[in-house]
Amino acid sequence: MADLTPNVTPMRTAAENQLLALFPSVKARLPGASAERQQAYDAFAQAGLPHRRVEAWKYTDLRAVLREAAPLADVPSAALLGEVRAKPSPFAGLGPSLVIVDGVFEPSLSDLDALPAGVEALGLAGALGAAQPVANLGEAAVADDAVLALNAAFMTDGVVLRVAAGSKVETPVFVRFVRTGGEPRSTYTRVLVVVGEGASLTLGESREGPAGVAHQDNAVLEIVAGDRATVSHVVLNTEGRGSIDLSTVGVKLGAKCLFNTFALATAPALSRRQIFVHFAGENSKISLNGGALLNGRQHADTTLVVNHAVPHCESRELYKHVLDGESTGVFQGKIIVQPYAQKTDGQMMSQAVLLGDNATMNNKPELEIFADDVVCAHGATCGQLDDDLLFYLRARGLPKPDAEALMLQAFVGQALETIEDESIRGVLESVVEGWLKARM
Amino acid sequence: MLEIRNLHVQIEDKKILNGLNLTVHDGEVAAIMGPNGSGKSTLSYVIAGKDDYEVLDGEILLNGENLLDMEPDARAAAGVFLAFQYPLEIPGVATMTFLKAALNAQRKARGDDELSTPDFMKRVRAGAERLHIPQDMLKRALNVGFSGGEKKRMEILQMALLEPTFCILDETDSGLDIDALKIAADGVNALRDPKRSFLVITHYQRLLNYIVPDTVHVMSSGQVVKSGGKELALELEANGYADYRSQAA
Ligand SMILES: Nc1ncnc2c1ncn2[C@@H]1O[C@H](COP(=O)(O)OP(=O)(O)O)[C@@H](O)[C@H]1O
Ligand SMILES: [Mg+2]
Numbered sequence: 244m245a246d247l248t249p250n251v252t253p254m255r256t257a258a259e260n261q262l263l264a265l266f267p268s269v270k271a272r273l274p275g276a277s278a279e280r281q282q283a284y285d286a287f288a289q290a291g292l293p294h295r296r297v298e299a300w301k302y303t304d305l306r307a308v309l310r311e312a313a314p315l316a317d318v319p320s321a322a323l324l325g326e327v328r329a330k331p332s333p334f335a336g337l338g339p340s341l342v343i344v345d346g347v348f349e350p351s352l353s354d355l356d357a358l359p360a361g362v363e364a365l366g367l368a369g370a371l372g373a374a375q376p377v378a379n380l381g382e383a384a385v386a387d388d389a390v391l392a393l394n395a396a397f398m399t400d401g402v403v404l405r406v407a408a409g410s411k412v413e414t415p416v417f418v419r420f421v422r423t424g425g426e427p428r429s430t431y432t433r434v435l436v437v438v439g440e441g442a443s444l445t446l447g448e449s450r451e452g453p454a455g456v457a458h459q460d461n462a463v464l465e466i467v468a469g470d471r472a473t474v475s476h477v478v479l480n481t482e483g484r485g486s487i488d489l490s491t492v493g494v495k496l497g498a499k500c501l502f503n504t505f506a507l508a509t510a511p512a513l514s515r516r517q518i519f520v521h522f523a524g525e526n527s528k529i530s531l532n533g534g535a536l537l538n539g540r541q542h543a544d545t546t547l548v549v550n551h552a553v554p555h556c557e558s559r560e561l562y563k564h565v566l567d568g569e570s571t572g573v574f575q576g577k578i579i580v581q582p583y584a585q586k587t588d589g590q591m592m593s594q595a596v597l598l599g600d601n602a603t604m605n606n607k608p609e610l611e612i613f614a615d616d617v618v619c620a621h622g623a624t625c626g627q628l629d630d631d632l633l634f635y636l637r638a639r640g641l642p643k644p645d646a647e648a649l650m651l652q653a654f655v656g657q658a659l660e661t662i663e664d665e666s667i668r669g670v671l672e673s674v675v676e677g678w679l680k681a682r683m
Numbered sequence: 684m685l686e687i688r689n690l691h692v693q694i695e696d697k698k699i700l701n702g703l704n705l706t707v708h709d710g711e712v713a714a715i716m717g718p719n720g721s722g723k724s725t726l727s728y729v730i731a732g733k734d735d736y737e738v739l740d741g742e743i744l745l746n747g748e749n750l751l752d753m754e755p756d757a758r759a760a761a762g763v764f765l766a767f768q769y770p771l772e773i774p775g776v777a778t779m780t781f782l783k784a785a786l787n788a789q790r791k792a793r794g795d796d797e798l799s800t801p802d803f804m805k806r807v808r809a810g811a812e813r814l815h816i817p818q819d820m821l822k823r824a825l826n827v828g829f830s831g832g833e834k835k836r837m838e839i840l841q842m843a844l845l846e847p848t849f850c851i852l853d854e855t856d857s858g859l860d861i862d863a864l865k866i867a868a869d870g871v872n873a874l875r876d877p878k879r880s881f882l883v884i885t886h887y888q889r890l891l892n893y894i895v896p897d898t899v900h901v902m903s904s905g906q907v908v909k910s911g912g913k914e915l916a917l918e919l920e921a922n923g924y925a926d927y928r929s930q931a932a
Binding site: 630632642 | 763780786
């Protein structure tokens, strides 16, 4: 990996020192080849934690926020697994789940026998330990990024999901990341999803954990889609209010693919969701969407890098932030159109409603266009709820909190509408309603 | 009965209502006519409770209760309804969802149970039919992409559903062609009731051919400068407002 940051080497923070000391002490028991891990660790050692002078982390100074790097989570005990078994998934009843507890894939809790035809799943640790390298691993998540490098160095386990070419999988498949325990611990997980030519998959992720525990999660999802593949992806985070959720999604699409993703953040103290999309084949379309409903001092950052490397692809982004209290929302969206990527069509929109007087929204859309025959646009709005509209609703009899809730539901609803699977959308809608009710 | 006494209102240091007095009895249809800028919409907003306006003096009593002490939603629950001159668009909120939320909020405020969905649907469908509002419009986001006439009819539908006792119609005729005007007027006339009164605000006499008022009040520079019967509207139509402009302070 090349330079990760501008060449500024400030003094190491406590968290950086902890991370640097951790690797030598655990590397012998991490699965798979150690050379790549060492390389990633070296890259991290050079870069340190991302901070505000790293352009892509301008508004999320992880170096300042992360006081301590929590120790790696322990392998969950049988008793803990029993507790997890009793806990229903937020997506219960909608499809089979693959369950990762404290960073460890648990086949005994997973619905491996109930996977739809054409879908194959196995634990990542096992796959890394096998003689053959894991095909496609590291293919989609490619970026000069210290958080991604940390994941590459430390990933303990996860899931490898493969959908056979031509398999149109109707039933959604879920990956649950369940956290336990009362002391802050960190996990490094990776999920690799390879969708064959002409195949389709709906993937739902849930991040679940105890309230108030400052767990730290560094998760990477890689999606490699063959030509004409369709992938829909939804993430729901209901983890504890203290948690730090760092997630990186790398997407590599062949020709004529459809990719759609939605993430809802209401829970973590700090979340950073970075999505890197690489169009490798022509005529593919993506739709990246999300919503964050925050209060207190919560901070949610969405950073997108969409690389149009080939012609005739389309990208759509719609992000909605509802910011109460002293919360902070960050939206950074970069659309790169390479010299040969003519007929690119990119439209990006970020909208925020500031409810709290001390809430902040940072919008940074960026277009880097090197081709001449393209249509690209971005927009960002940020403001209070419309007073005239509020009065209209109140004049019809809705008390102020109800009127506000209805307006906010409609505001976030416009992004939720991009979720194609109705049942999954319903689950997210009720989380949004719950958040709004709690505010009333 | 609505009684407005000595109402003084300003917005951003600009005096708009200057000691306005007006009484509307139960069952009465009162028309307010006046030139543009005379303060008609301001009066309607102040009765409904929009807080951009600063009430400097006076009172507005609905059946003896001072509306000025109440939040807009409490006024609605007490029976006030304003059909807006410019109805607002609410993207993302289906008309049906909005109607149900409004109706149930008012029922809740009055201590009534929520209406069952079939009951609610029946009422909406019947009301929509009377106003020639197509059913599929009810599924669309409220007022988004509706024509001017459709928005005005949607206001009347809301009024019919919410069954207010004091209805204000602010220039419901503006932007309506004659057919749409008749439909809207029929909708209003169907709601005339000995216990319900109306304040019909209009710039032109035309609407009053279809909604025939009991009383007509001329407003100028934030005051009611003349009151009379329905013939006063015809007189205004013939002579214009010029006679009244100078009368106000
Ligand atoms: N929000 C406002 N800010 C400043 N001036 C206003 C506002 N609303 C109304 N006015 C002024 O008050 C006067 C009365 O307006 P309005 O009540 O709309 O009159 P009408 O409905 O009779 O045409 C006008 O001069 C108008 O410009
Ligand atoms: Mg007006």
